[in-house]
Amino acid sequence: MSANTVVDPPKKRFYRQRAHTNPIADHCFDYPVKPDEMDWTKLYPDYDSNGDKKVELLDVGCGYGGLLVTLASVFPDKLSLGMEIRVKVCDYVQDRIKSLRSEFPDEYNRIACIRSNAMKYLPNYFSKGQLSKIFFLFPDPHFKKTKHKWRIISKSLLADYAFLLRVGGIAYFATDVEQLYTWMDNHFKEHPLFTQLTADEISSDPIFAKLFDCSEEGKKVTRAGGKKFVAAFKRIEDPFLG
Incomplete structure (x- = not known):
């Protein structure tokens, strides 16, 4: 394929997959033993393995890539990564990025998507304090009480997120399920290393308002006239240190 060849956008109907996946099941994944062994040059065309620029923005359960595309325009100087557990959905996002890169050279070289299980392998990809933003948009609510342990927000997982986020970094979440919103909100409020953004901080945040409709799930809720939280x-900083 020549440098000027435009790749057709993927058609979503060919990548359909069940919306729900058991995140605790033993899926087959390739993942680095530690962050230093991850070869990011395979994902980002202009990645400098000898430079100091690393992935900063992480979309956990990126779905069909709507947020990733938005991040490319809002934060064009930062590396963004989508992590998706479903095979076909991840394939779609990767093909979508290829198409965008062919049509708009240099505009989408800093977004990428990998298939992995964020509940198990985040520390294999990212070092302490590496991330500046992490997103959880419309995650699976896992309504049954016996499956609450599958939820992407929990006491144990918040410890991982706090480890990977730098001081001042921000975790965002969105859902159309009020019960799940309350669950996630309470978990963050109870954690000593997180504090909720103030109204002034939210109003000056360039990405917050876009979280309502940038993802496919968000758009679906809008079409259905549903509520979003x-x-x-x-x-x-750790209040128990110093």
Whole structure:
């Protein structure tokens, strides 16, 4: 394929897959033993392995890539990564990025998508304090009480997110399920390393308002006339240190 060849956008109907996946099941994944062993040059065309620029923005369960595309325009100087557990959905996002890169050279070289399980392998990809933003948009609510342990926000997982987020970094979440919103909101409020953004901080945040409709799930809720619940929490200094 020549440098000027435009790749057709992927058609979503060919990438359909069940919306729900058991995140605790033993899926087959390739993942680095530690962050230093991850070869990011395979994902980002202009990645400098000898430079100091690393992935900063992480979309957990990126779905069909709507947020990733938005991040490319809002934060064009930062590297963004989508992590998706479903095979066909991840394939779609990767093909979507290829198409965008062919049509708009240099505009989408800093977004990428990999298939992995964020509940298990985040520390294999990212080092302490590496991330500045992490997103959880419309995650699976896992309504049954016996499956609450599958939810992407929990006490144990918040410890991982706090480890990977730098001080001042922000975790965002959105859902159309009020019960799940309350669950996530309470977990963040109870964690000593997170504090909710103030109204002034939200109003000056360039990405917060876009979280309502940038994803496919968000757009679906809008079409159905449903409610959306969005919040953001900042990583703070450990109050028990010093």
